[in-house]
Amino acid sequence: MTTTPPPGSAASSGFPAPAAEPPPPAVASASPRSADRPLIGSLSPSRAADFVNCPLRYRFRVVDRLPEPPSEAASRGTVVHSVLENLFDLPPAGRTLEAARTLVEPAWQALREREPAVEALFDGPDALAAWLDSARELLAGYFALEDPARLAPSARELYVEHVLDSGLRLRGYVDRLDEASTAQGLALRVVDYKTGRSPGPAFEASAMFQMRFYALLLWRIRGVIPRELRLYYLGDRTWLRAAPDEADLRATERRIEALWAAIDRAHRTGDWRATPNRLCSWCHHQALCPAFGGTPPPLPQQAPAVPLDKAAPTVCEAEG
Numbered sequence: 001m002t003t004t005p006p007p008g009s010a011a012s013s014g015f016p017a018p019a020a021e022p023p024p025p026a027v028a029s030a031s032p033r034s035a036d037r038p039l040i041g042s043l044s045p046s047r048a049a050d051f052v053n054c055p056l057r058y059r060f061r062v063v064d065r066l067p068e069p070p071s072e073a074a075s076r077g078t079v080v081h082s083v084l085e086n087l088f089d090l091p092p093a094g095r096t097l098e099a100a101r102t103l104v105e106p107a108w109q110a111l112r113e114r115e116p117a118v119e120a121l122f123d124g125p126d127a128l129a130a131w132l133d134s135a136r137e138l139l140a141g142y143f144a145l146e147d148p149a150r151l152a153p154s155a156r157e158l159y160v161e162h163v164l165d166s167g168l169r170l171r172g173y174v175d176r177l178d179e180a181s182t183a184q185g186l187a188l189r190v191v192d193y194k195t196g197r198s199p200g201p202a203f204e205a206s207a208m209f210q211m212r213f214y215a216l217l218l219w220r221i222r223g224v225i226p227r228e229l230r231l232y233y234l235g236d237r238t239w240l241r242a243a244p245d246e247a248d249l250r251a252t253e254r255r256i257e258a259l260w261a262a263i264d265r266a267h268r269t270g271d272w273r274a275t276p277n278r279l280c281s282w283c284h285h286q287a288l289c290p291a292f293g294g295t296p297p298p299l300p301q302q303a304p305a306v307p308l309d310k311a312a313p314t315v316c317e318a319e320g
């Protein structure tokens, strides 16, 4: 499943090289029918992954809404995503690695203004400079995987939302959407960047679940099953891809509904079980976790009947 594409592989897969006039950004929204349904809950791929990995972590994030301090890894992910979004504002010939590297500093300044707490991550100018260099190194990883001069994305950081027939609202941000008109009709490609390393064969299926989640959303919103899902791992310069079909996406929808039923059950019973896993070292709440000798706080009195995961999904998380 993991492979390394040649740079500029966009053209070979039928997606367009940049046109003189790039297409306008795609707009995604809930289907009109969703307004008629009572909302039973809301779920993003990130929070779904939280619950799968550890229900207690989901509780801390969605039900307790415990604050999480910034981390170097998550902040680097935010900066790299911002650069990869802004890179496509440049004319195709200008989308070079050098140009991307120069976008790192402004992206960092923008993050500082939005979240002043990130400055405390660094002891001094040398630590900050080394961290900025590590972000530039990840961008070099991106350029090893594809040539952005050959691409004309139809959308970047695209918010997508749809309410299933059950009343469960699915939502998330797609890092990049590519579109092409082909003899078989409209072709969509969903691209997501991870600033960590690839997960290894044992975790590839769960990594692709996020992409199928987005594919399901786009299918429901646009009526087109994305032809390709690409997950780029800039940390080790590899990628995963999948070509979903209708059966895949129907299975994804069933899995999401089953997951939501489990979340609802945990909420009703209060059984948010700590499940130690490979991501515990990224978890900010070890001090409150029974698996690490801690005690969770009492559940909030004002918690809604069902947690709605109201917070906008983060673009990139430490584990991503």
Ligand code: SF4
Binding pocket: 054, 056, 057, 274, 275, 276, 277, 279, 280, 283, 284, 285, 286, 289, 290, 291, 292
């Ligand atoms: S430390 Fe590990 S087991 Fe405990 S809440 Fe966090 S992810 Fe779950």
